[in-house]
Amino acid sequence: MTGTDKLRGFIQAMTRLAEQSPEEARWLEEGGALLEALVREDDWLPDAMAEPGPGYRQYLLHCDPLERFSVVSFVWGVGARTPVHNHKVWGLVGMLRGEEVSVTMHPTPEGRMRAGQVDRLRPGEVVRVGSGEEDAHWVENALTDRPSISIHVYGGNIGAVERHSFDPETGEKRRFISGYSNEFVPNLWDRSRAA
């Protein structure tokens, strides 16, 4: 099986799940199991979708045509860290290469934010995140000598979702729409090599 076959198979399985219009809990459970199988081996991600930049990059691997889910390769350069942000939709994060740290942030009564749970993700591990309003967190590359890569699945076209980043000191909210780092998505449909 080629790397393209693996990614295409994952997207096909997620699309079959989407056709059943599952509840969020089923997306997280069954989609999470599919993602666990995908990130179990690091031999399928196209090099162009693993290219680090300064900071972090988010490469769209696939968006469902009805925008029911999207699959993104997050490449964390050395020292890369996101702002505190929310998602508005459910999410799955599967660690493919290297390690990352995610810190959940909670609003305080004084209007600031305090750090909550800290998760360190290692290759093959998957984290499931519900679509609650208070799902803010920040993420950074846990390694200081090389890039790290995680594969994310979201319950919508995440690059087009209007969401918020937060100043943790003041709690100030800023609207943002992330977009994607790539202009073109991987071609999963040329089956001539397998033929």
Ligand SMILES: [Fe+2]
């Ligand atoms: Fe996030």
